[in-house]
Amino acid sequence: MQAKYITYQQTHSFSSVVLDYIDGKDNLESFYQYSPTLQGFEKAVEERKFSGDRNLLVNTLQRQYAQLSPSALVAENIKRLADDRTFTITTGHQLNIFTGPLYFIYKIVTAIKLASDLKEQFPAYNFVPVYWMATEDHDFEEINHVKVEDKLIGWKTKAAGATGRIDTSSITEALAAYKGFLGISENGKKLAALVEKAYTTNQTLANATRELVDALFGAKGLICVDADDAALKAQFAPIIYRDITEQNSFKQITESSEALEKAGYKPQVNPREINFFYMDDQLRERIVEEDNLYKVLNTSISFTAASLQEEISRHPERFSPNVVMRPVYQEVILPNLAYIGGGAEVTYWLQLKANFSFYNVPYPVLLLRNSALVIDERSARKMHILEISSTSLFDTDEQLKNQWIKAHVGDSLSLDDEQRAIRAVFDQIKLNSYKIDKGLSLSAEAAKVKTLRLVTNLEKKMLRAEKRKHTTSLQQIDNLKQKLFPNGVLQERVLNIAPMYVLYGDNFIESLFTAFKPLDYKFTVIYA
Numbered sequence: 001m002q003a004k005y006i007t008y009q010q011t012h013s014f015s016s017v018v019l020d021y022i023d024g025k026d027n028l029e030s031f032y033q034y035s036p037t038l039q040g041f042e043k044a045v046e047e048r049k050f051s052g053d054r055n056l057l058v059n060t061l062q063r064q065y066a067q068l069s070p071s072a073l074v075a076e077n078i079k080r081l082a083d084d085r086t087f088t089i090t091t092g093h094q095l096n097i098f099t100g101p102l103y104f105i106y107k108i109v110t111a112i113k114l115a116s117d118l119k120e121q122f123p124a125y126n127f128v129p130v131y132w133m134a135t136e137d138h139d140f141e142e143i144n145h146v147k148v149e150d151k152l153i154g155w156k157t158k159a160a161g162a163t164g165r166i167d168t169s170s171i172t173e174a175l176a177a178y179k180g181f182l183g184i185s186e187n188g189k190k191l192a193a194l195v196e197k198a199y200t201t202n203q204t205l206a207n208a209t210r211e212l213v214d215a216l217f218g219a220k221g222l223i224c225v226d227a228d229d230a231a232l233k234a235q236f237a238p239i240i241y242r243d244i245t246e247q248n249s250f251k252q253i254t255e256s257s258e259a260l261e262k263a264g265y266k267p268q269v270n271p272r273e274i275n276f277f278y279m280d281d282q283l284r285e286r287i288v289e290e291d292n293l294y295k296v297l298n299t300s301i302s303f304t305a306a307s308l309q310e311e312i313s314r315h316p317e318r319f320s321p322n323v324v325m326r327p328v329y330q331e332v333i334l335p336n337l338a339y340i341g342g343g344a345e346v347t348y349w350l351q352l353k354a355n356f357s358f359y360n361v362p363y364p365v366l367l368l369r370n371s372a373l374v375i376d377e378r379s380a381r382k383m384h385i386l387e388i389s390s391t392s393l394f395d396t397d398e399q400l401k402n403q404w405i406k407a408h409v410g411d412s413l414s415l416d417d418e419q420r421a422i423r424a425v426f427d428q429i430k431l432n433s434y435k436i437d438k439g440l441s442l443s444a445e446a447a448k449v450k451t452l453r454l455v456t457n458l459e460k461k462m463l464r465a466e467k468r469k470h471t472t473s474l475q476q477i478d479n480l481k482q483k484l485f486p487n488g489v490l491q492e493r494v495l496n497i498a499p500m501y502v503l504y505g506d507n508f509i510e511s512l513f514t515a516f517k518p519l520d521y522k523f524t525v526i527y528a
Contacts, residue, residue, distance in 0.1 A: 003515035005522035017265040050335035073221035087337035092132035135164025164206030187505035233316035268347035
């Protein structure tokens with residue numbers, strides 16, 4: 001497989017705040033701690049002090065991995081977390097079935113590759129790649145389906161509460177459909193065996209996801225962290241109580257969001273007055289303050305300030321942070337140096353720095369994950385025949401077709417020269433008429449505008465007529481775009497790894513490790 005690189009700007013797929021962040025624009029400096037560069041990492045390594053309980057973290061992870069037979073590198077990396085010279089490099093994602101869209105894979109590869117690169121740069125330290133499993137999310141509708149080529153496979157079941165606790169016994173139908181797509185090739189059977197073992201030998205979605213991700217990336221030393229854990233939550237308990245009762249995150253993040261808007265950017269998330277849920281089996285509901293009580297929505301559960309503190313102390317695992325407090329929890333329990341996220345995550349992390357500072361929790365180096373477009377051999381041949389570059393692929397369908405027509409017809413479709421000649425003629429008429437009567441110059445200007453409009457419309461008609469003569473080629477462009485940009489968006493946001501794995505097996509993932517360069521901030525185009 002061959003990799004080529006284009007700028008993120010050329011993809012027209014990333015927000016201005018993300019592009020300005022990776023470009024190091026000055027107006028964003030106050031929203032983060034360390035620049036996402038080698039120099040930023042050097043400073044972060046020197047300054048990062050972890051006050052959490054490393055031994056507790058190690059013991060918890062060993063317990064979570066007890067049901068598996070982790071690779072020697074995973075086991076070693078868990079032990080390394082007890083060492084003050086060890087940092088984590090973290091990415092996080094929901095528990096999408098069968099790994100969900102491709103960017104789930106790209107996030108993890110970026111984390112592993114960055115950890116490896118940092119080890120080369122700072123050999124005196126250890127860098128452990130971590131996948132933070134979003135086991136406490138409750139948005140089942142976002143994770144219960146996966147798209148393999150043009151087929152949507154869904155898991156039909158009733159679910160409530162944290163998705164990590166969902167029983168996997170009802171996934172049989174979706175699993176059978178997924179294995180059916182994978183087929184009987186050697187690669188297909190290998191992935192089918194991995195997913196079947198993961199989802200049929202584990203009772204919960206969290207454990208199934210850990211086993212599948214470990215099967216794909218355990219050899220690279222990736223550690224999966226499930227933070228839905230009473231022992232880990234106990235370290236976060238003081239912040240939980242303070243934030244619910246004092247509503248500090250709401251104040252801090254609201255101010256940061258307003259500052260981000262003044263800088264010309266749109267915030268990604270809006271904080272609530274209370275940014276925690278109350279969670280139990282089959283339950284994850286927001287906590288709100290009403291009449292000096294802390295109530296759990298859609299239930300009869302409520303707490304006074306005193307009883308809330310007692311409940312947090314006795315059962316910290318019942319209090320689940322939302323999207324704006326989850327990052328703080330992460331940094332409290334992990335010796336984390338960097339967080340890797342997509343464009344939306346980068347944006348909302350920029351809103352959070354003030355909240356980290358308020359609670360005196362270290363803010364990590366924030367990185368945009370690697371993104372990629374995989375161009376299969378057949379699509380590459382079509383591009384060659386149609387003379388379409390990887391950069392022009394990211395133009396809109398209409399722009400791409402117009403450019404193709406103009407490139408293959410020549411200058412006959414452009415009336416630019418004629419328009420310049422018309423302007424010159426009418427400017428002379430306007431000058432002559434002004435000498436006779438000032439009012440006539442206005443009539444001459446109006447006549448020029450009308451004539452130029454007629455010529456522009458004629459040029460559009462010529463383009464449409466030329467398109468009708470090239471229907472076959474333009475249809476091929478439509479098919480190419482739909483193949484590489486399903487539903488009109490980046491391939492990585494829709495397609496699952498299954499088609500890639502069936503065709504290329506483990507070589508596909510290995511090619512990502514070769515191609516991705518986490519600190520170069522370029523979009524990767526892979527010719528498979």
